[in-house]
Amino acid sequence: MQLKHVARVSSSEEKSDRFYINLLGLNKVCSKTLPSTLSKQIFNIDAELKIIDYSDDNIHFEIFIDDNKRWETNRIDHVCIQVDNLESFLETCRSMEIKIIQVPKGDACITFIKDDDLNLFEIK
Numbered sequence: 001m002q003l004k005h006v007a008r009v010s011s012s013e014e015k016s017d018r019f020y021i022n023l024l025g026l027n028k029v030c031s032k033t034l035p036s037t038l039s040k041q042i043f044n045i046d047a048e049l050k051i052i053d054y055s056d057d058n059i060h061f062e063i064f065i066d067d068n069k070r071w072e073t074n075r076i077d078h079v080c081i082q083v084d085n086l087e088s089f090l091e092t093c094r095s096m097e098i099k100i101i102q103v104p105k106g107d108a109c110i111t112f113i114k115d116d117d118l119n120l121f122e123i124k
Contacts, residue, residue: 020054078120
C-alpha cells in the first residue's frame, strides 16, 4: 500500500497558498475543477469545486476550495491510498460491510470507501 495524497478543505485559495506554500514550502503544482455532477456523486455536494494540488518530492496535498463550508456536513477531506489489487481489496470491504462509493469518470471509475466513523478514503 502507498499513500498517494491527502485531501483537505480550505475556505479560500489565499488561505490555502499561505499555509501550503508560505508555511510548508510546497509548490503549487496545478489547479483543476471537479464538476458538480461528480461532486454530488462522491461527496453529496451539488456544486463545482476548485481543487489545488501542492506537493514536493515527498508529499502531495489536494486542497478543495469551498467558501460556503458545505463540507462541514458533507465530508470532502480524505486520504488516498493505492492498493496492490483493487478488486481483492473491494471484496474484503464488501465482506466487512464497508461502504463503497464508485463513480464513473470517463473510461475509468473513482473509488472511495468510508470507515465506521464516516472517514473517506480514496482507493486506487
